[in-house]
Every structure is written in C-alpha cells, then in structure tokens.
Amino acid sequence: MAKEISQAAIENFKADFASRKDARIAARAAQTNGIFKASQDTQTQIDLNPTFSIEIETGKVADQKASGRCWMFSALNTMRHPLQKKFKIKGFELSQNYTNFWDKFEKSNWFFENVIATANQDLGDRKVSFLFATPQQDGGQWDMLCGLIEKYGIVPKSVYPETFSATSSTALNDTLNTLLRKDGLKLRELVKAGKSSEEIESAKDEMLNEVFRVLAISLGVPPKKFDFEYRDDDKNYHIDRDITPQEFFKKYVGWNLSDYISTINAPTTDKPFHKVFSVEYLGNVVGGRQVRHLNLPIDEMKELIINQLKSGEVVWFGSNVVKDSERRAGLLDTKLYRRDELFDVDFSMSKAEKLDTGESLMDHAMVITGVDLVDGKPTKWKIENSWGEKAGFKGYFVMSDDWFNAFVYQAVINKKFLSDELKHAFEDGSKNPIQLLPWDPMGALAMEF
Numbered sequence: 001m002a003k004e005i006s007q008a009a010i011e012n013f014k015a016d017f018a019s020r021k022d023a024r025i026a027a028r029a030a031q032t033n034g035i036f037k038a039s040q041d042t043q044t045q046i047d048l049n050p051t052f053s054i055e056i057e058t059g060k061v062a063d064q065k066a067s068g069r070c071w072m073f074s075a076l077n078t079m080r081h082p083l084q085k086k087f088k089i090k091g092f093e094l095s096q097n098y099t100n101f102w103d104k105f106e107k108s109n110w111f112f113e114n115v116i117a118t119a120n121q122d123l124g125d126r127k128v129s130f131l132f133a134t135p136q137q138d139g140g141q142w143d144m145l146c147g148l149i150e151k152y153g154i155v156p157k158s159v160y161p162e163t164f165s166a167t168s169s170t171a172l173n174d175t176l177n178t179l180l181r182k183d184g185l186k187l188r189e190l191v192k193a194g195k196s197s198e199e200i201e202s203a204k205d206e207m208l209n210e211v212f213r214v215l216a217i218s219l220g221v222p223p224k225k226f227d228f229e230y231r232d233d234d235k236n237y238h239i240d241r242d243i244t245p246q247e248f249f250k251k252y253v254g255w256n257l258s259d260y261i262s263t264i265n266a267p268t269t270d271k272p273f274h275k276v277f278s279v280e281y282l283g284n285v286v287g288g289r290q291v292r293h294l295n296l297p298i299d300e301m302k303e304l305i306i307n308q309l310k311s312g313e314v315v316w317f318g319s320n321v322v323k324d325s326e327r328r329a330g331l332l333d334t335k336l337y338r339r340d341e342l343f344d345v346d347f348s349m350s351k352a353e354k355l356d357t358g359e360s361l362m363d364h365a366m367v368i369t370g371v372d373l374v375d376g377k378p379t380k381w382k383i384e385n386s387w388g389e390k391a392g393f394k395g396y397f398v399m400s401d402d403w404f405n406a407f408v409y410q411a412v413i414n415k416k417f418l419s420d421e422l423k424h425a426f427e428d429g430s431k432n433p434i435q436l437l438p439w440d441p442m443g444a445l446a447m448e449f
Contacts, residue, residue: 186207
C-alpha cells in the first residue's frame with residue numbers, strides 16, 4: 001500500500017537541514033549562482049589544457065546552428081579534412097543541407113513504409129505510438145549518413161548552401177511531421193479497407209510528392225549535375241563541369257563507405273560484447289544500408305581510435321554531450337561539477353545503470369582529432385565540434401578520459417584497424433544482427449545543438 005509523506009517526516013528533514021552548516025553555505029552559493037556554477041571545479045580547466053601528443057590539424061570548425069544535424073556535420077567533416085589537404089582547399093565544406101534534404105525525404109518514405117507494415121495494429125500499440133510520436137527529425141547515426149551518400153552522393157556547400165529552414169529547423173520539422181501524421185492515418189485506413197498494394201503505392205507517391213514540395217520550398221531543389229569551380233590555396237583555378245553528386249563523391253572523397261563500421265560501448269547485461277546489434281525501425285533509406293553496431297569493451301574501442309588517429313585519420317563518435325560539460329569553455333569532464341560535494345549526496349551510477357534507466361544516452365556526434373598519451377595511456381582527447389568558433393577553443397573541446405569512459409557510446413572505425421577476430425565478429429554478426437527494440441538507448445539519434 002502506498003504511504004504518504006507525513007508532516008512529522010517533513011519536520012525531521014527540516015531539522016536535519018538546519019543542523020548542517022555546510023548545507024546552509026551550499027544553499028547560498030546554489031541559490032545565487034545555480035547548481036552548476038556553485039559546484040564547478042576550476043581544476044578541470046587546468047587539467048584539460050588543449051595540448052596533445054597526437055593531433056591532426058583540421059582547420060576551422062563548422063556550425064550547425066539551431067538544427068540537430070550534428071551527425072551530418074561530423075561525418076562530412078571527417079570526409080572534408082583529407083579533401084582539403086589533397087586538393088589544397090582551405091576552409092572548404094561539403095553541403096550539409098544536401099544530405100539534410102534527402103534524409104528528410106527518405107525518412108518520410110521510411111515512416112510511410114513502417115506505417116503500412118503496422119496498419120493492422122492498434123494506434124495505442126507501443127510500436128505504432130513510437131512511429132507516430134516523431135515521424136522524422138533532424139537526428140541520425142553514421143550508417144544512415146552512409147546510406148544517403150551511397151544513393152545520392154554529396155556536393156560542395158557552395159553548390160547547395162544552407163537556408164533558413166536548414167539552420168533553424170523547428171518550423172520545418174513541425175510542418176513536415178504534421179503532414180506525415182495526417183498521411184500516415186490515411187495509409188492505415190487504406191490498408192484496413194483492403195485496398196490493393198497498387199492503390200496504396202499510388203497514394204503514397206502522391207504523399208511523397210507533397211513532401212518533396214515542402215522540402216524544395218524550404219531547402220531548395222537538390223542539383224542533379226553541377227559545375228565545381230574553385231581556386232586552390234596556391235591560387236590555381238580549377239573547374240569540373242557537369243559532374244553528378246555521385247561522381248563528385250567518388251572523385252573528391254573516394255571512400256569505400258563499407259570500410260567504416262560503427263562500434264559501440266554498451267556494457268548492459270542484454271548486450272554481450274563482440275556481438276552485432278541493429279535497432280528496429282532505426283534507419284532512413286528503404287533498401288539502403290542497415291544500422292549495425294559492434295559492441296566492444298571501452299578499452300578495445302579506445303585502442304582502435306588511437307590507432308586510427310596515429311595513422312592520421314580522425315574519428316566520428318557519439319556521446320552524451322549535455323552531461324558534465326561546459327559549452328562556453330569547451331570542457332567535458334566528470335569532475336567538472338562536484339554536485340556530490342555541494343549536496344552531500346551520492347549521485348554515482350555505473351554506465352550500464354545510466355543506460356538502463358534513461359539517465360544517459362547518445363545525443364550528439366563530434367569528431368576526435370587528437371589524444372594526449374602518458375605512458376601509452378590516454379588522459380584527454382581533442383574534439384572538433386560543430387557549434388561554431390564561439391564555443392570552446394575556437395570550436396574545439398577537450399574531453400577527459402574519465403568522461404570518455406562514462407559518456408562515449410559510439411565510434412566509427414575503418415575496418416583495416418580491426419583485428420582479424422573483430423572483423424570476423426562484425427561480418428558474421430552482420431548476417432543476422434541481434435534486433436533491439438525501437439526505444440533502446442543504442443537507437444538514440446545524435447541531434448544536440
């Protein structure tokens with residue numbers, strides 16, 4: 001039987017508080033400055049000075065502004081860095097808006113197909129409710145970006161620039177989701193009425209035509225072919241005429257995207273290490289690349305990242321950036337805020353407990369561009385963010401190794417750095433990955449801004 005809080009208990013709590021001199025001091029500090037400022041440990045700024053024993057020069061950071069496209073910015077940043085160096089184009093950016101257009105268009109079709117597949121289930125069914133709660137949004141994961149590039153290629157930012165709705169996406173997302181929910185209900189009605197697959201497909205095509213119109217008005221019509229014209233850092237003029245987005249990716253980036261895989265660190269009892277996982281309903285391109293995660297112990301993930309950095313290649317990663325972070329200073333450290341000391345309360349939870357209870361999950365993607373090794377062990381990491389130059393050290397952050405342990409969940413690794421054992425584990429596991437429920441924390445989308 002539920003038991004209410006008694007007045008006697010409340011009086012005891014008040015008396016306990018009044019008896020604590022340290023609590024009264026903490027109260028004045030917290031009530032005047034807020035919890036984070038009152039508990040901030042300035043030693044972190046000393047410990048996390050931006051100097052690293054291994055560092056890859058990547059230049060000026062990008063700015064996703066008021067949109068949740070960090071996963072796109074970070075992924076395209078990993079591709080533009082070698083492009084800048086190879087073709088001598090300092091400050092060059094790939095179009096984040098181009099992948100944004102096709103992502104939203106493909107996510108709309110992904111939503112429609114899943115609505116059709118679940119049309120005979122009640123709207124109150126948890127999976128159906130999950131689909132309609134957010135038909136599409138800005139966020140995503142690495143494999144989803146690869147699926148878009150494999151189908152549509154990429155273009156320079158100068159060819160398909162940002163628009164207001166790209167950089168401030170709230171209104172577009174609200175408008176598009178209203179349309180998708182309305183059309184989703186219509187598709188359910190057609191299935192329940194026993195309409196033929198041809199009739200349903202025809203209706204869906206009409207709906208996608210309207211989605212395309214909304215996106216074209218808001219973001220612009222993506223180019224089918226374009227001229228790539230630029231002067232390199234030596235002032236030499238170049239032009240590539242009538243090139244397609246797929247041809248541009250092949251010529252100027254030249255990656256085999258299947259060489260790059262997602263590794264995760266999810267130390268929960270339901271996810272054995274060295275197994276491959278996928279997430280139900282997580283994706284964007286129907287018929288495209290499936291989201292697959294190889295679960296690794298944290299030390300194995302770090303070793304792979306360090307080896308990739310040593311080779312001169314940066315690393316895309318996903319983390320819970322809102323936890324123990326100072327945006328203006330660009331610091332990520334579990335010791336940044338001493339809330340346990342401020343309140344005299346134990347807040348400690350294991351990484352697995354945080355995942356299992358919703359205390360933590362991946363919300364942001366960035367790029368690891370350096371690491372400081374002491375006696376071969378990492379102590380801090382250099383991070384390229386996508387929040388512009390005003391945040392951190394001209395857009396770069398410093399992450400403590402303890403923060404890595406607690407809040408880093410995903411890292412994309414070139415398969416050439418995997419041991420033969422890990423390669424086999426990924427290849428064999430990818431044939432029939434363990435399917436996670438749609439709301440599993442490993443299905444969280446990177447979209448913080």
